Amino acid sequence: MTTPLAFHFDVHSPWCFLASLRVEAIAAKHGRAVDWVPLHLARLMDRVGGRRPLEANPAFVAWYRQDLQDWATRAGVTLRQHPDYPLRPARALRACCFARSEGKGGAFARAVLAAYWTEAAQIDDAGLLGDLGARVGLDRAAVIAATGEERWKAEVEANTEAAAQSGIFGLPATIADGKLFFGNDRLELLDLFLTHGRIPGPELSAADSRPR
Secondary structure, three states, rough: OOOOOEEEEEEOHHHHHHHHHHHHHHHHOOOOOEEEEOOOHHHHHHHOOOOOOOHOOOOHHHHHHHHHHHHHHHHOOOOOOOOOOOOOOOHOOOOOOOOHOOOOOHHHHHHHHHHHHHOOOOOOOOOHHHHHHHHHHOOHHHHHHHOHHHHHHHHHHHHHHHHHOOOOOOOOOEEEEEEEEEEEHHHHHHHHHHHHOOOOOHHHHHHHHHHO
16 A cells, blocks of 8 residues: 655645645545645744745745746636735644544645635634535534644644654655655656656656657
């Protein structure tokens, strides 16, 4: 039995939203499942001394925002930043842990990410999270309760610490057979790795293109 891909994410990240649109299809193409692992990106950055792109120089920030919109255009989605960005993600992450325990981790995470990044929805509101949970087959009251439960708060913290210890330095981060693929723009490399068991060089690409 093949091991699932471990997709580490935070609803706070627009790159996680964009990657969430493709990672399941890539995994399914190779007969893999996806384990959606919620963690707290800001705390991960604190632990590893990670880069905060929006605090970079103005030229980089302008390009970064352009790059986000280019990828959104490529994906065929609208991407808009919430007027009060960043909203606190803690409640949503706890609810994501609950959804994961119920076998709805991917469906719920995608619903929250889409609500936040396409509709500028108030994903720090427990009632909204309950509504999103109900849409994907979860009990609304249970989702709302999960947003305040210590069990799920501790799980988010444990996921964050485990990610830091394993060498994850940013999100989205997908682990496939022990290999880290960081970022939305590395999903193509993930697909190649799952196809060939390694990253192929140009000689394999040329061979694949020959007439048969």
